[in-house]
Amino acid sequence: MSNLIYILNGPNLNLLGQREPEIYGAETLADVEAACAEVAQGFGLGIELMQSNHEGRLVDWIQDARGAAAGIIINPGAFTHTSVAILDALNAYEGPVLEVHVSNVHRREPFRHKSYVSLRADGVIAGFGTEGYALAMRRMGSLLA
Ligand code: CA2
Secondary structure (H helix, E strand, O other): OEEEEEEEEEOOOHOOOOOOHHHHHOOOHHHHHHHHHHHHHHHHOOEEEOOOOOHHHHHHHHHHHHOOOOOOEOHHHHHHHHHHHHHHHHHOOOOEEEEEEOOHHHOHHHHHHHOOOHHHOOOOEEEEHHHHHHHHHHHHHHHHH
């Protein structure tokens, strides 16, 4: 099996560190990538971090993960709350799936309280800022050990 972890990010997360720092913090997706790569290395894992504003692209990457990635960490952005297609793709994936949200979605608008992806996720991190990705990476390492 591959030692690669896919870290998938949905719409607008390319803006991390550039807008709304009071909600999403000052770190960019490149900072997240560096932090996750460091944790992954300690577990003998590698990462591939991807971001798309397009639902179908995310579905394609989840399908690609079958046979190519040992686990998926995903922040689906706003698709968290709407996408049956992403849930279906994750349900067809055999490895561990961890869901990350930078903000505490449960303290925000009611429409953010529902996650389709949580129906499949093995664990969920929300409200730990961008540190949540590295924490999820650590958990992924122990799940795969
Ligand atoms: O808290 C999270 O990580 C979210 O997945 C982020 C989504 C939001 O729709 C979810 O409810 C919770 C939005 C991502 C927007 O990312 C931005 C980052 C910086 C500046 C503006 C938007």
